[in-house]
Amino acid sequence: MSDPGVTVVLIGDDRQIRRYVRAALESEAMRVFDAGTGQEGLAISASARPDLVIIDPGLPDMEGVDVIRQLRAWSAVPVIVLSARARENDKVMALDAGADDYVTMPFGIAELLARIRAHLRRQDRSVTPDSARVSFGAVTVNLAARSVERDGETIHLSPIEYRLLVTLVRHAGCVLTHRQLLEEVWGPAHAQNANYLRIYMAHLRQKLEGDPARPEHIVTETGVGYCLVGVGC
Known part of the structure; x- marks a missing residue:
């Protein structure tokens, strides 16, 4: 089971996928905020200060890479792209924009959870006020x-x-x-x-x-x- 203090922001316009991923994360005791647009996702990320962001770049109001770039302007939070776009160029653009990982659909939830745990370990959430x-x-x-x-x-x-x-x-x-x-x-x-x-x-x-x-x-x-x-x- 994951640390119950972990907060994740999930950004994507497909409600079914958001519901599926959210249920999987909440089953691991994570706190999840989800957004259907890029602007909403950025606003939630600014207020919730998540430990990790998951984004589907196919958004109705803006390109996913632009969301990542705006997020990177003020946050180093790990970002995982979850996308049906499997072309190498799409992956390169997302990673160049500041994403940390790229998972293509269809995906296995066990693999996604393993990637999340790996990025959370790298983020080193154990920093305390005395060691910060x-x-x-x-x-x-x-x-x-x-x-x-x-x-x-x-x-x-x-x-x-x-x-x-x-x-x-x-x-x-x-x-x-x-x-x-x-x-x-x-x-x-x-x-x-x-x-x-x-x-x-x-x-x-x-x-x-x-x-x-x-x-x-x-x-x-x-x-x-x-x-x-x-x-x-």
């Missing part, structure tokens, strides 16, 4: 407030930059391979796109390191990946 604030060098990351400061000044990070930083923070002191970071931040479809990682890691160092050319905290393990060092609570 971490620091390295002059940088402080408040995981609960989703904010980053350097020398007391707020640092603006893009959604991708923030997700990459949070992934490093939650595995602080451990070397994460290029593939691990790409799959966790961008999704499985981007597991080979190491250029994404180099570009965004450079952005993070530019914003957070004292000397980006000689990083002290976001360090490179040559040929392997990256590691965040010097983190304290």
